[in-house]
Amino acid sequence: MSNNILKGKKGIIFGALNENSIAWKVAELCHAEGAQIVLTNAPVAAKIGQTEELAKALNAPLIFADVTKMEDLENLVAGATEALGGPLDFVLHSVGMSLNVRKKNPYTDSNYDYMHQTLDISAMSFHRLMQTLIKKDAMNEWGSIVALSYIAAQRTFPDYGEMADAKSLLESFARSFGYHYGKKKHVRVNTISQSPTKTTAGSGVGGFDAFFNYADKMSPLGNASADACAEYCVSLFSDYTRMVTMQNLFHDGGFSFTGISTDLMDGFRDAAGE
Numbered sequence: 403m404s405n406n407i408l409k410g411k412k413g414i415i416f417g418a419l420n421e422n423s424i425a426w427k428v429a430e431l432c433h434a435e436g437a438q439i440v441l442t443n444a445p446v447a448a449k450i451g452q453t454e455e456l457a458k459a460l461n462a463p464l465i466f467a468d469v470t471k472m473e474d475l476e477n478l479v480a481g482a483t484e485a486l487g488g489p490l491d492f493v494l495h496s497v498g499m500s501l502n503v504r505k506k507n508p509y510t511d512s513n514y515d516y517m518h519q520t521l522d523i524s525a526m527s528f529h530r531l532m533q534t535l536i537k538k539d540a541m542n543e544w545g546s547i548v549a550l551s552y553i554a555a556q557r558t559f560p561d562y563g564e565m566a567d568a569k570s571l572l573e574s575f576a577r578s579f580g581y582h583y584g585k586k587k588h589v590r591v592n593t594i595s596q597s598p599t600k601t602t603a604g605s606g607v608g609g610f611d612a613f614f615n616y617a618d619k620m621s622p623l624g625n626a627s628a629d630a631c632a633e634y635c636v637s638l639f640s641d642y643t644r645m646v647t648m649q650n651l652f653h654d655g656g657f658s659f660t661g662i663s664t665d666l667m668d669g670f671r672d673a674a675g676e
């Protein structure tokens with residue numbers, strides 16, 4: 403069911419690799435809610451993903467860009483504003499990758515070339531993107547920029563490795579850049595801290611399935627799905643959240659503020675023979 407709450411709005415969506423991607427669901431819902439979108443992904447996604455299929459289905463231009471390359475982002479922003487016929491109202495940064503996690507390097511034995519790339523792809527890209535947008539004056543007044551984060555930015559989850567550090571930096575960029583973009587153009591910048599979600603990036607984290615089940619049992623509402631995340635993104639792109647900026651917004655079914663759940667306690671009671 404569509405309420406057309408993004409009618410007339412234009413945006414760029416990063417990171418829709420396949421139908422499990424959070425960005426895939428966001429793109430579909432933005433389209434259904436009346437927005438015009440441009441899709442983007444890393445050039446390698448043309449070989450390993452289905453971004454082109456989504457672009458066809460949504461009749462959305464697709465412009466490949468590697469987020470570590472300034473030139474690619476400049477081409478993307480110029481190409482998107484041209485294709486959409488004007489400045490943007492929203493942007494979703496849904497990009498993350500860790501080479502040390504992927505290669506299963508222990509956190510205490512990290513390869514620094516890999517760590518550098520992880521921080522570059524997963525966090526500095528967000529600053530680079532916003533710097534490109536602000537320099538090209540590519541956002542409309544009261545526009546909305548959202549990046550996806552994870553609670554390992556605040557609390558330690560050992561298997562999440564250096565991605566925790568990347569997410570801390572990502573959230574910090576949202577606050578710091580959000581101040582400047584708010585002052586300059588009333589553009590709001592937020593991160594959504596999403597529940598574990600079964601996607602290509604998510605499943606790359608060691609012990610993901612066990613962790614997914616743990617988070618689901620810990621959260622009073624259960625894990626938030628990718629579809630629910632898309633709904634939250636759309637609300638942040640809409641005019642109903644115009645005064646929300648510089649926030650890290652937990653979208654996790656209550657996980658972040660739960661100390662222990664009865665479901666998990668029952669398991670410990672059983673183990674203790676109570």
Ligand SMILES: NC(=O)c1ccc[n+]([C@@H]2O[C@H](COP(=O)([O-])OP(=O)(O)OC[C@H]3O[C@@H](n4cnc5c(N)ncnc54)[C@H](O)[C@@H]3O)[C@@H](O)[C@H]2O)c1
Pocket residue numbers: 416417418419420422423424425443444445447467468469470495496497498499523550551552595596597598599600601602603604605
């Ligand atoms: N899946 C989860 O459990 C979970 C939880 C919280 C936050 N997130 C975050 O959500 C975001 C989206 O991830 P997802 O779970 O949908 O997985 P995904 O694998 O579908 O998406 C990650 C995307 O990043 C893109 N990417 C990687 N390197 C790139 C580069 N150099 N240039 C451009 N794009 C590049 C990939 O092509 C892919 O489309 C990430 O920031 C991730 O950290 C995921």
